[in-house]
Amino acid sequence: MNKTNLERLILLSRIDSHPILGELDINKEVTLMIDGEVCKAYEGDMIASAMYANGKRVFRYTKKFHKPRGLFCAIGKCTDCIMTVNGVPNIRTCITPVEDGMIIETQEGLGQWERSEGL
């Protein structure tokens, strides 16, 4: 996807006003670190919706063929959208709410646990 298309997507992805649901209640803003980039989201967002709000569609790459994967079922069942969150891999981002200061990383393959020394 070229840059302009992506920018348009980001611009349009948050639904601020809706004919049935009304205006978006803006919750407290939270700051996330997505692959080393400082990103904004709202309290109540799932990690997956925060990813989309920041124009990100690729959540992980598969182990064998290094193919991109992203949001698929959005109800925590398919595990396609798993990412590494605060050092823990395989987190289902579509049903995990964001927290201020969360560190979110694109997952490579099955991911790696960060284990402390001596464990």
Next chain:
Amino acid sequence: MIHKEIVIVGGGPAGLSAGIEAAKYGAEVLIIDENHLVGGQLFKQIHKFFGSREHKAGMRGFSIGRDLLEEINKSENIELWLNSEVIGINKEKELLVVPKDQGVVEIKAEKIILATGAIEKSIYFPGWDLPGVMGAGAAQTMMNVHRILPGKKVLMIGSGNVGVIISYQMIQGGAEVVGILEASSTLGGYGVHTAKVTRAGVPFYRPYTIKRAIGEDCVEGAEIVQIDSQWQPVEGTEVILEVDLICMATGFNPLTELAWMSGCQFTYIPELGGQVPTHNDRLETTVKGIYIAGDISGIEEASTAMEEGKLAGVHAAHSLGYLSKEKEKVERNKIWERLNDLRSGPMDIKRKNGKELMFLKYNEGCIND
């Protein structure tokens, strides 16, 4: 091990209704859900429900969800465990639960009601695994619950109710629906919903299917192709559409993992969504004391799921001694009347027949035992 009277797995329309019903007669209920909120898929349903008033017709899914939540909160007999996953179950009605950040908890239940719902079915084509290809319900969740438009130009696969309703909601959310594909020669949705998207200028392609999704890291387009009466692609009819989201509204499968693990019997009934736990008209499975309700017992609507939840709830409460045999029968008949009403439309006859076949299979199984 913690002891509980009735444990309900899944806090969607079926599970919540089951809990409310059982608690009404005095039973102590624990509802477990892996999400941070209960309501299941109700909160993404912003269209008005069909049926008569007692079926909540005219109400939108999210307001039905809010009403159920209010009732749950009012009841002193209902306990809610959120962010909690049930990872194990056995015939003795013991459950293994992982509440968030709290290790593992074992529960011994007198009665269990599995109301685990369903997952969207996929169709498989080159590129179906690209980011930007997703379930129609997934897009609906993103839009109506998280207020995120997951694509600007959308191709919808499937013209059933889910396909047309969510197409319309995509337009309400600000997207352009480039087309709706239907592999059969007839459209699948209710007239009122089909008419809405038609009036909005959305073209139907039929009989058409998708040939491939185009794109490197994300969806950038889709190639579609006409199919003949043998479901084979017709050469030369390919069309390339520029889209950034491909949604599949191609049916559902019941989420039956826990039921399989519990050791209950299954029956294959395509009209109900495939392999479904064998159950009777009180929604009890072949493992005594384990009930099912909602989509796990056969794919239907939220309105039927709520009635099924009540059915399982009332019988579970009765079998614990909270209401008499006579009272249970009266209540059960009332619920069945409403269920039969809900299943009386021309599109519901298949499911009604499927259910009747199921009860027959259950009774056959009991005779064989």
